[in-house]
Amino acid sequence: MKHKILLTLLTMILVLGAKAQQAALDTIQIRGLIMVKGKDAAGKNIFRAYQDTAYARNKLxxxxxxxxxxxxxxxxxYRDRSDYSAAMIMSLYYPGQPNNLPAYADYIVADKRYDYSGSALNTFAPRNASEPLTPSEFKLIPGKSMNFNIWLLMQRLNIHKHKLNLVYALGVEMNNYRYARSITYVPGYPTTIIRDSIEFSKNKLFAQYLTIPVMLNFNSNPARPGRSFELSLGVSGGYLLKSRTKQVSEERGKMKRTDDFNLNKWRFGLTGEIAYGPIKLYSNFALTPLHDYGLEQYPFAVGFRFNGF
Structure with missing residues (x-):
């Protein structure tokens, strides 16, 4: 009799343990997200996700x-504000050599070879008067000019009731500018951009920056992050870590060059983020030109932001 009772109790414990284990396997929690596996009326497996409000409140x-x-x-x-018309005037004389202009044209030059004047643009991208420099030479392929950013660390500091916060981060911005035309950066002193004689299947400039953004953040519903609206606006500063060009053609194969290519070492701009629940969009607008002189192009980027852990 005792053996039967013990056997019955042991069986009940095993059954209850199996059910508890099955329940544990059917419920998964990842931070503030709870996913539950169940069955519908037809017996098919269904999954439901819930926001753990207790988890969100504890975070507050x-x-x-x-x-x-x-x-x-x-x-x-990018927004191109380069002075192409003045560069065309410079090309009427000695392309790329504005200091050799006649005396009556000195008022045009005024030793401005390394700013964003037409003279500096003609130095950076010299052209003949018969084929003047035009904005179309620097046209990008939008769908292939990708921006990838990795923020190693992003922190949010509460200022007022978790609705007003200070957000800052440290990361790396990686910008690809895919050119639609056959132009080539020629490193040197100074660097020049020439029209090339061949067609490229790929022609891009890559620039990587170490960046720190600082933003003021508004969160409409801190206790329910899955249903909250967020808006962040601020500034960012970055330093150029590396830059290179990559060209692919039948004549030359794959060619890579590493240089600073007359790019600005420092980059400052505006940055922002808008979000609803887990869906986040970001934008960056540079206030400093991409190049150190000549071309006055102000880059910008828009895209999706994905939360880390």
Whole structure:
């Protein structure tokens, strides 16, 4: 009799343990997200996801929140404010050599070879008067001019009731500018951009920056992050880590050059983020030109931001 009772109790314990284990396997929680596996009326497996509001409320007890490895995927382009008309005037004389202009043209030059004047543009991208420099030479392929950013660390500091916060980060911005025309950067002193004689299947400039953005963040519903609206606006500063060009053609194969290519070492701009729940969009607008002189192009990027952990 005792053996039967013990056997029955053991069987009940095993059954209850199996059910508990099955329940544990059917419910998964990842930070503030709870996913539950169940069955519908027809017996098919279904999955439901819930926001754990208790988890969100517990997070509000901390004033500093940290995310690791946040990354962005977007597209690059730029606003071109280069003085092409003045560069065409310079090309009427000695292309790329504005200091050799006649005396009556000195008022045009005024030793401005290394700013954003037409003289400097003609130095950076010298052309003959019969084939003057035009904005179309620097046209990008928008769908292939990609922007990738990796934010190693992103923190949010509570200022007022978690609705007003200070957001800052440290990361690397990687910008690809895919040119539609056959232009080539020729490193040297000074660097020049020439029209090439062959067609490239790929022709791009790559620039990588170490960047620190600082933004003021508004969060409409800190306790329900899955249903909150967020808006962040601020500034960013970056330093050029590396730059290179990559060209692919039948005649030359694959060619890579590494140089600073007359790019600005420092980059300053405006940055922003808008989000609803887990969907986030970012934007960056440079206030400093891409190049150190000559071409006055102000890059910008827009895309999606993905939370890290």
């Amino acid at each position: 007890k901390r004033n500093l929140h940290t995310r690791w490895l946040v990354f962005d995927v977007g597209f690059n382009n």
